[in-house]
Amino acid sequence: MARAVSTRRMAVATIAAWIVALIIFFPILYTLITSVKSESEAIQGFNLVPSFTFENYVTVQTQRDYFKPFMNSVVLAVGSTLLALLIAVPAAWSMAFSPTKRTKDILMWMLSTKMMPAVAVLVPIYLIFRDTGLLDTRFGLTVMLTLINLPIVVWMLYTYFREIPGEILEAARMDGASLFDEIVYVLTPMAVPGIASTMLLNIILAWNEAFWTIRLTTTNAAPLTAFIASFSSPQGLFWAKLSAASTLAIAPILIMGWFSQKQLVRGLTFGAVK
Numbered sequence: 001m002a003r004a005v006s007t008r009r010m011a012v013a014t015i016a017a018w019i020v021a022l023i024i025f026f027p028i029l030y031t032l033i034t035s036v037k038s039e040s041e042a043i044q045g046f047n048l049v050p051s052f053t054f055e056n057y058v059t060v061q062t063q064r065d066y067f068k069p070f071m072n073s074v075v076l077a078v079g080s081t082l083l084a085l086l087i088a089v090p091a092a093w094s095m096a097f098s099p100t101k102r103t104k105d106i107l108m109w110m111l112s113t114k115m116m117p118a119v120a121v122l123v124p125i126y127l128i129f130r131d132t133g134l135l136d137t138r139f140g141l142t143v144m145l146t147l148i149n150l151p152i153v154v155w156m157l158y159t160y161f162r163e164i165p166g167e168i169l170e171a172a173r174m175d176g177a178s179l180f181d182e183i184v185y186v187l188t189p190m191a192v193p194g195i196a197s198t199m200l201l202n203i204i205l206a207w208n209e210a211f212w213t214i215r216l217t218t219t220n221a222a223p224l225t226a227f228i229a230s231f232s233s234p235q236g237l238f239w240a241k242l243s244a245a246s247t248l249a250i251a252p253i254l255i256m257g258w259f260s261q262k263q264l265v266r267g268l269t270f271g272a273v274k
Helices: 002-035 055-063 067-097 103-115 118-131 138-162 166-174 179-190 192-208 211-215 224-229 239-259 261-268
Strands: none
Touching: 002 239, 055 239, 067 103, 067 138, 067 179, 067 192, 067 224, 067 239, 103 138, 118 211, 138 192, 138 211, 166 179, 179 192, 192 239, 211 224, 224 239, 239 261
């Protein structure tokens, strides 16, 4: 009887999980369906039966340069991630293995910056970028995306580093390891799952950032988020072409997430009680 109840519960949980997954995935599915409709079909309303036309993808590729914003997104996502890790690894190490009485306060302050509405600092950030010549530049956006996601990166790495026994680092010091050797050759290899998941999460966040990338760029450094927004015009929204552009924009990150899901789950559960 107990086994039957357990099997029933497992079946109910499985069905519930599939329902939740389909609800979450449905907007992406509907975007894909709309992208292979004609514009007249797209504006008619909800319809899951497309005409399977690929003219929208041809139009997106011919009328707009997809490759340039794609490369901008790659440079911004990867560049901001590497820069954030360069700053966050030493910061998380110091907080995890050399804490002070202010460490928790600093961590909470860093996290509190994520609660501030971005629009509240739009004007000063825009003026700083304008006066320093960073508007519509890859370097400026890379720094901006690094600062936006740095609190999350530091918090995640701090959590992973806290799970590493301090005795291992003490043994390395006894063997004559310097601070650089301790971080690069001892700590970093042990935290590879955590660092990998942090990198993946930061790349996803940077890739999807739209508020700052749209407002601080025009053409030269515009990523895929600005590329999608360009299909909104005073004449109206071209839903089919907008869906095709959105599909092209989310496809790389979906593919990366699909192939790296095991590493991401392993990293996010790194140090958890088994």
